[in-house]
Amino acid sequence: MNNEQPSHSRSREDWFTKGLKERLPSEVRESFSEQQLQALKVAFGARRWGKHPVDLRGTLDLWRWRYYFVLLIGRNRRELTRREQRISRVMGALSLVGFLLFSVLVGLLVLYVLKSALGINLMPNTSLGLWDWLKSS
The missing domain is CATH 4.10.280 (MYOD Basic-Helix-Loop-Helix Domain, subunit B)
Structure with a gap:
């Protein structure tokens, strides 16, 4: 298999694919098909918003049930709809x-x-x- 990838294809790679390939050994790096890369992205639940200034996660055991909580605080980088902007x-x-x-x-x-x-x-x-x-x- 050709290890050279056309420059237009490489520039279109998303952040997940680039990050994955950086961590893989060079002999395996270019062996994945586009379909396999997409499947890996879905399987790992790729999310770009991984780091927050406040990231507090935990569980509470109350009687027979366990509850989890997540408190994330950080800058909002999402594009808001008009309705969300109005509510904000x-x-x-x-x-x-x-x-x-x-x-x-x-x-x-x-x-x-x-x-x-x-x-x-x-x-x-x-x-x-x-x-x-x-x-x-």
Whole structure:
């Protein structure tokens, strides 16, 4: 069999085929047919997205069943459909509103505790009881 492969065919090889051939001994490297390479790709479940900054996988044993979990976090490199882009924008906006609301509530809480610690009473005979609870803890 001819070990030389035409340059146009070599440039069309996908990342899986290139990676597989790099790991094979030179005498076997070019012996696979296109059909065999495709079958190997399917058999190995080739996925390009292998490395993530956060890749947490594990199993939980609860009573008689085992559950698995996977948490992957990384940059999204997929092409999104229009619908997915719209959902992404809405979720981003909701996340921003949620974060701002949480930040405002925490800020107001801190201001209230500081006001109470300084003994400032804006409304006589009115208290949330938070300062008294914090002092007793």
